[in-house]
Amino acid sequence: MKALLALEGIDARYDKVRALNDVSIHLNEGEIVALIGANGAGKSTTLRAITGLVRPHAGQIHWDGQRIEMLRPDQIVARGISMVPEGRHVYPFMSIHDNLLMGAFLRRDKVGIANDLERLFVRFPRLKERYRQQAGTLSGGEQQMVAIGRALMARPRLLLLDEPSLGLAPQVIREIARVIKSVNQDDKVSILLVEQNSRMALKVSHRAYALATGRVALQGNSEDLLGNEDIRKLYLGVA
Structure with a gap:
């Protein structure tokens, strides 16, 4: 099977500091693939690349058989890749409604945009209840729903999620996990999930890569990695 997304031998640097060292990962269409690892392992840099x-x-970097590592971010979005950044980064003084519409800035199909907004409000009923409210006044979980909804408004084939559970209460994390699985199964969107919450990431994903100091340290089926002794000691807090 030809991968939908493939990174081959990626090195990335910030000035003279190497953040990624010969990283190769792939994602097949329809998969949820997790990237786990400690702070500074290179997870977010992978998404930024x-x-x-x-x-x-x-x-x-190959996307659907074509190289994209030299393209601009807007060109990459136009090819069907959307990212929810770490920390959500909603537009705080804009309404929920306008935040969501920002995700559709490359689209011109007004009817389709309206229909997608309604579908999002079905998925996130709390956002519909307060769609005119400024996004900056929402709770962290609600802002994460806005950020995910904004990315989905681009109608991506691949959704990149950078630490979606960061700073959220356990109950909200469970809701975010449910949404991730729903987007994958119901909307047929492939997902690359970056998470420090390794247990959650391994439970919702099909496959996973563990990064350490900019390299791929381990990889495999998520169910198998949940039982891997090294993963359990390093990332799941099991002695």
């Missing part, structure tokens, strides 16, 4: 926010120093 895919989206054009960081230009790889070496290596290639």
Whole structure:
């Protein structure tokens, strides 16, 4: 099977500091793939390289059979890749409604945009209840729903999620996990999930890569990695 997304030997640097060292990962259409690891392991840099926010120093990134590592971020979005950044980054003084519409800035199909908004409000009823409210006044969980909804308004084939559970209460994390699985199964969107909450990431994903100091340390089926002794000691807090 040809991968939908493939990173081959990616090196990435910030000035002289190497953040990624020969990283190769792939994602097949319809999969949820998790990237787990400690702070500074290179997880977010991997997503930034895919989206054009960081230009790889070496290596290639293939999307649906074509190289994209030299494209601008807007060109990458137009090809069907959307990212929910770490920390959500909603537009705080804009309404929920306008935040969501920002995700559709490359689209011109007004009827389709309206229909997608209604579908989002079915998925996130709390957002519909207060769609005119400023996004900055929402709780962290509600802002994460806005950020995910904004990314989905681009109608992506691949959704990149950067630490979606960060700073959220356990009950909200469970809701976010449910949404991730629903987007994958119901909307047929492939997902690359970056998470420090390794247990949640491994439970919702099909496969996973564990990054350590910019390298792929382990990889495999998520169910198998949940039982892997190294993963349990390093990332799941099991002695």
